[in-house]
Amino acid sequence: MLRLTLAQMRTSAGRLAAAGIAIVLGTAFVAVTLLASATLEQTTHNAVTAQLADADLVVNDSTWSLDADELDRIRRADGVAAADPTSSFSVEVDAGGRTEWLNVGAVAGDPRLSPAVYTQGSAPAAPGEMSLGVGIAERLAVQPGDAVEVTWESWVPDAEDPEDGVWAPHAQTVRITGLIEENSGLAYGSPNAYVPADEFARWEGTTYPDDAAATWSSILIALEDGADVEATRAVIAAELAPDSSAEVLTVAEQAERKTAEITGNEVTFVVLPLGFAAVALAVAALVIANTFQVLVAQRTRSLALLRCVGATKEQVRSTVLIEAIVVGLASSIAGLVLGTVLMAVGLAVLAGLNLDVPLDRTLHLNALSVLAPIAVGTVVTVLAALVPARMATRVAPLAALRPVEGEHTRGAGRIRMAFALVLVAGGVGLLVLAVAIAGGLGGLATDGALLLALGVGVLGGLSAVLGLLIGTVFVVPALIRLAGRVLSRWVPGRIATANAVRNPRRTGATASALFIGVALVTMMSTGAAAAKDSLGDALATQYPVDVSISVGGPEVALDAAQVNVVTETDGVSASILGSVAPVTLGIDGSQEWVQAQAVDPDDLTAVLRDPGVAAGLADDTIVMPRLYAEWYDLADGDRVSVTAENGSEVELTARVTELGGVDPMVTPAAFAALGLPFVENTMAVRLADDVDAVEVIGEIQSALTDLSATTDAPTASVAGAAVERAAYTSVVDTLLAVVLGMLAVSVVIALVGVANTLSLSVLERRRESALLRAMGLTRGQLRGMLAVEGVLIAGAGAALGIVAGLGFGWAGTAVILSTVGEVTLAVPWRDIAMVALVAVLAGLGASVLPARTAVRTPPVAALAMD
Amino acid sequence: MTSPVPASESTSAVRAVDLTKIYGEGEVAVTALDHVDVTFDRGVFTAIMGPSGSGKSTLMHLLAGLDSATSGQVILGDVDITTLTDKQLTILRRERVGFVFQSFNLLPMFTAEQNIALPSELANSAADPAWLDLLVDTFGLRDRLTHKPHQLSGGQQQRVAIARALSTRPHVIFADEPTGNLDSRSGAEVLSFLRRSVRELGQTIVMVTHDPTAAAYADRVVMLADGRIAGTIEDPTPESVLAGLDALRGLETQVAR
Numbered sequence A: 001m002l003r004l005t006l007a008q009m010r011t012s013a014g015r016l017a018a019a020g021i022a023i024v025l026g027t028a029f030v031a032v033t034l035l036a037s038a039t040l041e042q043t044t045h046n047a048v049t050a051q052l053a054d055a056d057l058v059v060n061d062s063t064w065s066l067d068a069d070e071l072d073r074i075r076r077a078d079g080v081a082a083a084d085p086t087s088s089f090s091v092e093v094d095a096g097g098r099t100e101w102l103n104v105g106a107v108a109g110d111p112r113l114s115p116a117v118y119t120q121g122s123a124p125a126a127p128g129e130m131s132l133g134v135g136i137a138e139r140l141a142v143q144p145g146d147a148v149e150v151t152w153e154s155w156v157p158d159a160e161d162p163e164d165g166v167w168a169p170h171a172q173t174v175r176i177t178g179l180i181e182e183n184s185g186l187a188y189g190s191p192n193a194y195v196p197a198d199e200f201a202r203w204e205g206t207t208y209p210d211d212a213a214a215t216w217s218s219i220l221i222a223l224e225d226g227a228d229v230e231a232t233r234a235v236i237a238a239e240l241a242p243d244s245s246a247e248v249l250t251v252a253e254q255a256e257r258k259t260a261e262i263t264g265n266e267v268t269f270v271v272l273p274l275g276f277a278a279v280a281l282a283v284a285a286l287v288i289a290n291t292f293q294v295l296v297a298q299r300t301r302s303l304a305l306l307r308c309v310g311a312t313k314e315q316v317r318s319t320v321l322i323e324a325i326v327v328g329l330a331s332s333i334a335g336l337v338l339g340t341v342l343m344a345v346g347l348a349v350l351a352g353l354n355l356d357v358p359l360d361r362t363l364h365l366n367a368l369s370v371l372a373p374i375a376v377g378t379v380v381t382v383l384a385a386l387v388p389a390r391m392a393t394r395v396a397p398l399a400a401l402r403p404v405e406g407e408h409t410r411g412a413g414r415i416r417m418a419f420a421l422v423l424v425a426g427g428v429g430l431l432v433l434a435v436a437i438a439g440g441l442g443g444l445a446t447d448g449a450l451l452l453a454l455g456v457g458v459l460g461g462l463s464a465v466l467g468l469l470i471g472t473v474f475v476v477p478a479l480i481r482l483a484g485r486v487l488s489r490w491v492p493g494r495i496a497t498a499n500a501v502r503n504p505r506r507t508g509a510t511a512s513a514l515f516i517g518v519a520l521v522t523m524m525s526t527g528a529a530a531a532k533d534s535l536g537d538a539l540a541t542q543y544p545v546d547v548s549i550s551v552g553g554p555e556v557a558l559d560a561a562q563v564n565v566v567t568e569t570d571g572v573s574a575s576i577l578g579s580v581a582p583v584t585l586g587i588d589g590s591q592e593w594v595q596a597q598a599v600d601p602d603d604l605t606a607v608l609r610d611p612g613v614a615a616g617l618a619d620d621t622i623v624m625p626r627l628y629a630e631w632y633d634l635a636d637g638d639r640v641s642v643t644a645e646n647g648s649e650v651e652l653t654a655r656v657t658e659l660g661g662v663d664p665m666v667t668p669a670a671f672a673a674l675g676l677p678f679v680e681n682t683m684a685v686r687l688a689d690d691v692d693a694v695e696v697i698g699e700i701q702s703a704l705t706d707l708s709a710t711t712d713a714p715t716a717s718v719a720g721a722a723v724e725r726a727a728y729t730s731v732v733d734t735l736l737a738v739v740l741g742m743l744a745v746s747v748v749i750a751l752v753g754v755a756n757t758l759s760l761s762v763l764e765r766r767r768e769s770a771l772l773r774a775m776g777l778t779r780g781q782l783r784g785m786l787a788v789e790g791v792l793i794a795g796a797g798a799a800l801g802i803v804a805g806l807g808f809g810w811a812g813t814a815v816i817l818s819t820v821g822e823v824t825l826a827v828p829w830r831d832i833a834m835v836a837l838v839a840v841l842a843g844l845g846a847s848v849l850p851a852r853t854a855v856r857t858p859p860v861a862a863l864a865m866d
Numbered sequence B: 001m002t003s004p005v006p007a008s009e010s011t012s013a014v015r016a017v018d019l020t021k022i023y024g025e026g027e028v029a030v031t032a033l034d035h036v037d038v039t040f041d042r043g044v045f046t047a048i049m050g051p052s053g054s055g056k057s058t059l060m061h062l063l064a065g066l067d068s069a070t071s072g073q074v075i076l077g078d079v080d081i082t083t084l085t086d087k088q089l090t091i092l093r094r095e096r097v098g099f100v101f102q103s104f105n106l107l108p109m110f111t112a113e114q115n116i117a118l119p120s121e122l123a124n125s126a127a128d129p130a131w132l133d134l135l136v137d138t139f140g141l142r143d144r145l146t147h148k149p150h151q152l153s154g155g156q157q158q159r160v161a162i163a164r165a166l167s168t169r170p171h172v173i174f175a176d177e178p179t180g181n182l183d184s185r186s187g188a189e190v191l192s193f194l195r196r197s198v199r200e201l202g203q204t205i206v207m208v209t210h211d212p213t214a215a216a217y218a219d220r221v222v223m224l225a226d227g228r229i230a231g232t233i234e235d236p237t238p239e240s241v242l243a244g245l246d247a248l249r250g251l252e253t254q255v256a257r
């Protein structure tokens, strides 16, 4: 039987190649999926863990109470090679009159714990040495070898009255030993200058009053080679103080947390790759099954002849299955190679583009990414061939003798129709139910309830998709007939329509592959539009002010020249000046010391990304960030007494808002009532929407540093929340783009399916085409006919996919964002138009090669019996 | 008997002038037609006969513009079709030539009626409804119009094919063994329809056949042997055709020896 099978395969090599292409692409897609999700994960991981260097474990303590004893014990623990606390503080640096604020940190005890990347020179090794960011060095006009003066102040309490004290100045001259790459993206706030660890401890020590020792919020740990991560994690956990609230995380867990903070859910990394793989397989399987079915249909005669000469059903079945295994295995291997090459090329291209996100450029080849595609490709091929194999055994020996090829299509059964209708109706019902569950929660959704709504929604979506897939046999031909009406006056169009609906099963199956891809792309872009909006809102609340510029101390004001250079920087769209002064809040008898900021509420709205964070700011109110409110157990509307350092006191009403990263706010009138002068010592800046935040903030800093050389105004420090906001946005954008890109590949596979179906139809209809040509169909008309057929099939699949995708996208958005508030259902017109255009173009494209074969065969040759 | 029929512009529907067709090249080259000169007159039903492999189908394909000649000319009406481009040929075919093949004449996804109307639709010209009506009635297809080909018998299918070939009132109709797949009764039926369309509708028909009885329906028989014209028989009867064929066979046996 094997010899026979192989002989048969040789004679239909061309047709098998068509099946092979589907498998090759499907497998290539699986391979690319696996490789790309590894890359995606690694890239996001790199982005969110840039500050963690190459640490293995991280100890986190949100109460900031990790102390030197714990650090010591961790360092001595089995398996720990090095451990360093993450700590930094601000110092002012003066290079011959040019001044700037630096965020200085300690050189790591192990290179694996050092996030610094040296572009020039080396790390500081001895006291009196320092390295700093290459951009800072440029602005200060210094190079390695130059000396600069570093100054900082520390609070020294008065011996008699702990409430009183003075700021003691410290100064030290250091020599620059090396320059490091500037921090970007999410690492923007990390140290941009380093001194040796001992030196750092000495400097930092001066900033602690008396005998208080430094404490930290996190410690990075590098393990010894071969140390077991889990075992060491347990050892370290045991070394922590018994009442410690700290937890020990692997870097991967830390990355997941960070990503979860950005993407709002923790399963992104688990679900995405699996989802991609499943989609890839489903689409590929559809295409493969379809191709094999056609193959068997075409061989009806020779299979029947085999039966005539005495082959048993089992033998016929095994010829088909053996064929599937051979083709599946060979094509899967080819697909793996293709996928790997594509990924390598893709990475090289991406590496060439200057992305904001640090792209991981390694190809993650491992046993899984090699074996899985081959196994999956082969298994899917064999599974997909099972139905056609059964079909083959049903071929009656008599079929060999049947002269005229009849319509071989049975009308699809009523049961099938009923089944499809029930599934679709049930699915839509479940989706509505899911939206209702989520909507009924009215913003009070617990995670469990949301999960329930999600589960119901996913179930509904799956049911509807399944129903639609089963129903494509009815829906797709109906859609095509409808579209065909438009073409009925044009004969090739009419023939194309008739051809397209001739075999509803095949057309349905071809279109359903496309349907899945298009539905997913549409769903994602519908969901993405909504997700991006809500994420944008969240980020605007968390980082309401793009850039803030301030000078230290309540008495010193920003120089008019400084304000001037900032407002004149390109890309700055608005700015206001405010005044910050220390005050004491009396809340329920307890006293809390905070910095209060006075700003004009009317001017403020111009610079805030989310004006809602300053809602309720009036002369008799104080706007409290929610974080502060939680610390002080303060509710909206509570009365708060505010006391200035001069002793005067006012009572204000607390307005708790989502204000993030900004001090509590009052109006200038409140400052006046407290007898506080409005010293313009802080400035809030809004950047234009279409500018590169990193660039503009760099320019603001340069302008200020340049200015520092010519004036003796106090050194201004620049904080750019916009950079972090942009970094978060870019991570999310990249994630979404990658997801869409991957799904787009499934559309491409589906289109290969369309091309396959067309070329197989062309082969099948060789004689028909020849007949038409003999009767006077021109080559152009023949091409046009196939193009129309391709467009009709692709268009029907795409139309169905767009409708379904929109529905799923809306339902998903409504469920997921119900907790956020008002959900607007947007139609991503641009994306939909693009998908539709791609489908139509691809339908056209899919017909090109088959049409070439079709027009090349002369009418006579085709009339010969085969 | 071997002298070519004198060519006349007014009476010739299609003629071959020094027509040669060689398939393949070098060692495997086959001369299917060897300098053939033949004329088919208007309003005449001509049968082409000859042993298998003698070049009958080849001649017909060349005459119909379905294939290109190696050398020589084919004059259809007053057009030398060997000089036409593929597109011009296609348009000529759909406007001036009709076909009936041995089998697989109809498009399976269209009804009999749609199949008949197809050529005029391809040419973007509405077929004359009165003419179509006449054809449908002449061929007794009235109650079969909405059937698809697989619902028709072989004879009915061939009748639909002939009706279709006639639908555009082509200059000439070519039929390659149109009764090859039919039993003798349906065959006879189809042949009489062909003859009626010549007699009553004034058509020109060129038909290839192996069957002397079928050839007897024609006005004239052209004999082919080894890619050459081996003679013609006017007003053939089954007997005269058989005799002609026997003569040819004798010739071949001699050649073979």
Ligand SMILES: Nc1ncnc2c1ncn2[C@@H]1O[C@H](COP(=O)(O)OP(=O)(O)OP(=O)(O)O)[C@@H](O)[C@H]1O
Pocket (backbone or CB within 6 Å): B023, B024, B030, B031, B032, B050, B051, B052, B053, B054, B055, B056, B057, B058, B059
């Ligand atoms: N496409 C082709 N390639 C090569 N040789 C061909 C081709 N078509 C026909 N021939 C050869 O040309 C010669 C004439 O063939 P043709 O089909 O015209 O014969 P015929 O008279 O129609 O035969 P039959 O009665 O069997 O149909 C034969 O020798 C045949 O082998």
Ligand SMILES: [Mg+2]
Pocket (backbone or CB within 6 Å): B056, B057, B058
């Ligand atoms: Mg022949």
